[in-house]
Amino acid sequence: MASAASRFAILGEHVRREFFMKAFSAGLTNIGRKRDNNEDTFYVDDKIALYIVADGMGGHRAGEVASRTVVSSVRDYMDAFSSSEAAQRLGTGEVSPACAAVCHSIELANRVVHQLSQDQGSYKGMGSTAAVAFLHGDTLVTANVGDSRIYLVRQGKIEQLTQDHTLLAEQMRKNPSFDPHFSTSPMKHILMRAVGIQESVQADAYEMQPLSGDIVLMCSDGLTDMLSDHDVLQAILQGGTLDETCRRLVTLANERGGIDNITVVLIQFEKEEKGLLQKLFRSR
Amino acid sequence: MARIILKFKELVLKNFSLQDGGKTIGRAPGNDVVLENLLVSGHHARIDQAGGDYILTDLQSKNGTYVNGTRITTAKLKHGDQILVGKHTLVFELDAAQVSTADKDMVEATMFVQSAGVASGLLPVQTVPGVETAAGPTPVEPPGILSYLSGGKGEHELTKKLVKVGKGEEADIQIGGFLTPKVAATISKRPTGYHITPMTGRVKVKVNGTPVEGSQRLEEFDTIEIGAVVFQFYFGN
Numbered sequence: 001m002a003s004a005a006s007r008f009a010i011l012g013e014h015v016r017r018e019f020f021m022k023a024f025s026a027g028l029t030n031i032g033r034k035r036d037n038n039e040d041t042f043y044v045d046d047k048i049a050l051y052i053v054a055d056g057m058g059g060h061r062a063g064e065v066a067s068r069t070v071v072s073s074v075r076d077y078m079d080a081f082s083s084s085e086a087a088q089r090l091g092t093g094e095v096s097p098a099c100a101a102v103c104h105s106i107e108l109a110n111r112v113v114h115q116l117s118q119d120q121g122s123y124k125g126m127g128s129t130a131a132v133a134f135l136h137g138d139t140l141v142t143a144n145v146g147d148s149r150i151y152l153v154r155q156g157k158i159e160q161l162t163q164d165h166t167l168l169a170e171q172m173r174k175n176p177s178f179d180p181h182f183s184t185s186p187m188k189h190i191l192m193r194a195v196g197i198q199e200s201v202q203a204d205a206y207e208m209q210p211l212s213g214d215i216v217l218m219c220s221d222g223l224t225d226m227l228s229d230h231d232v233l234q235a236i237l238q239g240g241t242l243d244e245t246c247r248r249l250v251t252l253a254n255e256r257g258g259i260d261n262i263t264v265v266l267i268q269f270e271k272e273e274k275g276l277l278q279k280l281f282r283s284r
Numbered sequence: 285m286a287r288i289i290l291k292f293k294e295l296v297l298k299n300f301s302l303q304d305g306g307k308t309i310g311r312a313p314g315n316d317v318v319l320e321n322l323l324v325s326g327h328h329a330r331i332d333q334a335g336g337d338y339i340l341t342d343l344q345s346k347n348g349t350y351v352n353g354t355r356i357t358t359a360k361l362k363h364g365d366q367i368l369v370g371k372h373t374l375v376f377e378l379d380a381a382q383v384s385t386a387d388k389d390m391v392e393a394t395m396f397v398q399s400a401g402v403a404s405g406l407l408p409v410q411t412v413p414g415v416e417t418a419a420g421p422t423p424v425e426p427p428g429i430l431s432y433l434s435g436g437k438g439e440h441e442l443t444k445k446l447v448k449v450g451k452g453e454e455a456d457i458q459i460g461g462f463l464t465p466k467v468a469a470t471i472s473k474r475p476t477g478y479h480i481t482p483m484t485g486r487v488k489v490k491v492n493g494t495p496v497e498g499s500q501r502l503e504e505f506d507t508i509e510i511g512a513v514v515f516q517f518y519f520g521n
Contacts, residue, residue, distance in 0.1 A: 155498045163475045190334040191396050207446035208472035209481050
């Protein structure tokens with residue numbers, strides 16, 4: 001009888017097992033080999049699972065100001081979202097509350113950068129890209145403005161989760177037969193959308209369910225101008241720690257010329273059991 | 285300052301300054317450069333300013349746009365380029381001061397497009413209604429639809445970015461079944477299309493009879509089995 005009861009207990013335990021998705025990350029930015037300053041800024045925060053890459057543009061030091069402002073604005077907004085239960089109930093029909101919040105954070109960053117550029121002569125015309133990834137519960141939100149990218153590496157395959165807002169990319173979407181001479185096309189560096197250039201901006205956002213073992217890569221165009229998707233995938237599949245992979249990607253981009261600042265953020269997703277620690281203690 | 289010189293054979297007809305941004309070229313009135321010739325499409329081509337550069341884009345015209353004899357979809361203009369539209373030639377010219385600095389550094393620098401009438405951050409061709417052009421708005425993709433083949437009736441339009449299918453309250457598409465978990469699978473809309481991802485191993489999710497490993501992109505008319513429920517995936521209008 002006793003054994004039957006304990007078997008029940010084990011079954012009960014098994015049914016009650018609950019998992020949650022956890023993200024851990026590494027990030028690296030490098031000036032590259034041709035530029036005098038680094039206008040990229042990135043942010044990684046595993047605690048609230050928020051990740052940002054911003055690539056600034058503008059004369060003098062304005063590009064740096066723009067990308068830093070994007071990062072701080074998005075971070076502050078998402079910090080507030082993460083600690084407000086009321087905010088976490090505000091979704092729309094099409095997107096979850098977390099997704100709506102990420103879009104709002106980018107819109108806010110746009111207003112802040114735009115205002116700064118209006119107020120100070122030396123900041124006139126500055127702007128930035130924004131790529132944001134945010135894990136909320138078991139949903140991953142990805143959003144972007146500009147040409148900083150987010151990729152998903154899952155089961156040995158790579159998939160771009162963002163669309164570039166460049167003249168080249170828009171042209172190719174409208175006319176798939178259009179032949180892009182990738183490395184030479186000037187259209188590749190002409191942004192159709194950027195944070196802070198105009199009074200308002202709309203981010204493209206997507207939501208998905210990450211799986212255990214997924215790796216998400218966020219990067220500025222300094223990486224993807226030098227490396228094809230295939231090269232990036234191979235570098236990631238070589239393994240090692242996330243830090244090592246970041247360094248490998250940056251080194252590779254510099255070896256190929258490093259014409260721009262290079263920023264890489266890697267996020268790995270793992271399933272962890274809820275209350276695992278407590279269970280371990282109980283079993284002793 | 286950049287300009288285009290409109291010529292018919294060797295005859296110079298007019299000068300257009302590009303100081304205030306881009307120019308549209310076509311047969312329809314309302315274009316900046318109107319060319320009355322049946323070889324010219326209503327909205328034939330456009331020139332946009334981007335940073336210090338000028339980009340010529342053919343708007344999928346019937347008879348094409350040529351730069352120095354080569355048919356182009358789009359091209360960055362250089363001083364002296366000859367643009368052929370129908371029987372008219374447009375010569376692109378920069379000031380001497382610009383010629384020396386042009387082409388320098390611009391290709392690698394990121395810049396934001398500054399074309400006439402840009403309000404939304406997209407090319408202003410949107411203001412020409414009903415014209416499907418290469419530079420026009422991206423065609424809106426039709427929404428994906430899940431239609432029951434068995435285990436239910438009707439269909440579900442996949443309007444949300446992330447649709448959860450399962451037995452729980454949080455599921456957007458609720459399905460029954462004794463072993464069905466709260467969320468059995470999710471379908472996410474991404475730039476590359478709709479992708480289905482099974483959530484737990486207890487209920488098999490199959491696409492066209494094959495169990496899904498990790499996640500899989502959905503093609504039109506795929507059948508999706510989640511436990512005892514079968515859907516067909518297709519695109520709406």
